[in-house]
Structures are given as structure tokens and as C-alpha cells.
Amino acid sequence: MPDSTVNRVTITLDSTLDSVDQAEAMAEQQAARAGIPEDDRYQISMAVREATVNAVMHGNSYDPAKKVIVSFENDGSSLIIRISDQGAGVDFDHLPDPLAPENILRGSGRGIFLMRSFMDDVQFQKHDTGTELTLIKHLPTAQTGA
Amino acid sequence: MSMKVSTRLVDGIVILDLSGRITLGEGSVQLRDAIRDLVAQGQKNILLNLGDVNYIDSSGIGELVSAFTTVKNQGGQLKLLNLTKKVHDLLQITKLYTVFDIKDDEASAIGSFTK
Numbered sequence: 001m002p003d004s005t006v007n008r009v010t011i012t013l014d015s016t017l018d019s020v021d022q023a024e025a026m027a028e029q030q031a032a033r034a035g036i037p038e039d040d041r042y043q044i045s046m047a048v049r050e051a052t053v054n055a056v057m058h059g060n061s062y063d064p065a066k067k068v069i070v071s072f073e074n075d076g077s078s079l080i081i082r083i084s085d086q087g088a089g090v091d092f093d094h095l096p097d098p099l100a101p102e103n104i105l106r107g108s109g110r111g112i113f114l115m116r117s118f119m120d121d122v123q124f125q126k127h128d129t130g131t132e133l134t135l136i137k138h139l140p141t142a143q144t145g146a
Numbered sequence: 147m148s149m150k151v152s153t154r155l156v157d158g159i160v161i162l163d164l165s166g167r168i169t170l171g172e173g174s175v176q177l178r179d180a181i182r183d184l185v186a187q188g189q190k191n192i193l194l195n196l197g198d199v200n201y202i203d204s205s206g207i208g209e210l211v212s213a214f215t216t217v218k219n220q221g222g223q224l225k226l227l228n229l230t231k232k233v234h235d236l237l238q239i240t241k242l243y244t245v246f247d248i249k250d251d252e253a254s255a256i257g258s259f260t261k
Contacts, residue, residue, distance in 0.1 A: 017171045053170055099241050105215055107208040114204055117239050
């Protein structure tokens, strides 16, 4: 059951692939509620999917004792999504470039790249208890134009 | 929604009609198994019809790449047919659009295989 205040919804998920689908569906729902257009909602929900996959697989290693916490916050100018795991984490500063010719035919390693492509900002923070990813998408009315 | 796979043989080319989602878990595994079985049967020319695939995540993209290299390493060809806009855009931003041979007409796709 989501813990909901006016602008923030938080869900605690098990470290399973079902949780990935749940987080994705929640992202679509929250982005729609924030008035984000369909094409952007698709990108946001995919970024959340990729982040939750990382948390479940690489962070928590499917450990049933560990949880993934996903929160959605609309601060009036942006949709801010935080995905936290309870694992050792990934070294986000030293990930191979999936567009490099030597990596282009690799079967994995595109999740973070897609998050960065689809969101306005992606931040990583390592804590003693795990890793937190913050995904930010500016709301349409908050955009000032180039 | 999971992925569905059906197989047709047209002029010696195997066409896999995929529908649904190719994502981590079931969809990716189904595609991997289908390609593995075809290669094991000696089928080296494969056309993946993605016209009814409405969603692919990074795992699904990886599975398409793995399918491509698996078939190529066996001396065969794997081509993609009927990309939706979302899948097209994903292959563009991941720079895979130029790696795959992508077709939008089944008859000409069939004719383009080296037999």
C-alpha cells in the first residue's frame, strides 16, 4: 500500500522482477498525474524500470531480505523519483560506454545509458545502507525553452 | 503482458513474428530460446518481425544483439522487420540502427537474404 502525502508517494518493494513491473506501472501513473505527455511518460517509466532492475539485480542481488524503495515527488517544477536498494552498489563512475565500438555488440550495459538519455538529470548516491538513484524530469509547464 | 512468438517459413527464411514486450525475464528468455532452437536446427537465415512489439527494455535490446551475433557467428543472417516508432527510436539512440539490417517490407526482406 503506497504511503501517500499530497506530493509524494513511496512504495517498498521486494527484490523480484514483479517489483520491476510494479515500479514501472507506478511511474506511468505518477507521470500522468503530473501532466506529463505520453511520449515522456514512456521514457520516464522505462528509466524507472531500468533503475529498479539495477536495484533488484545488481544492488540487492534478488535477496528476499532486502527491499527496494521507490518514491515519486512532484515539487511543482519537476517529477523527482528516488530508487534505493540495500546492496553493495555499482561503481557508476566507471561504467563502460555502450556506444563505444568495442561495446556496441555487448548483450548488456545499456540501462544507465537509457536512464540518462530519457531523464533531465540522473544522480547516484552511495550510502552505508545501499545506493540511491535520483531521476529527475522537468514538468512541461516548468520548461523555459532554449 | 508477456511476449508471444510464432514461426513461419517463407522461401527458406524463418520469420519469427513477435508480439508484446521483450523485457528482462520471460520475453528475453523466450527470444533467446527461439533463436537457440533455430540455430540448433541449422536455420541460419532469420527475420524477426517486430511489428507487434510495443516495448523493449535494455535487456530486450541486449537479447536482440545477442541473437544477431549468435546467428552471425554461425554464418547466418538475422534481420529486423517492421519496427514500431518506439523500437526504432531505441535502436537509434543506442546506435544499433546501423548494426542491424532493418526492413519495412516482408517480401523485399525475404529477397534480401543471401541464400
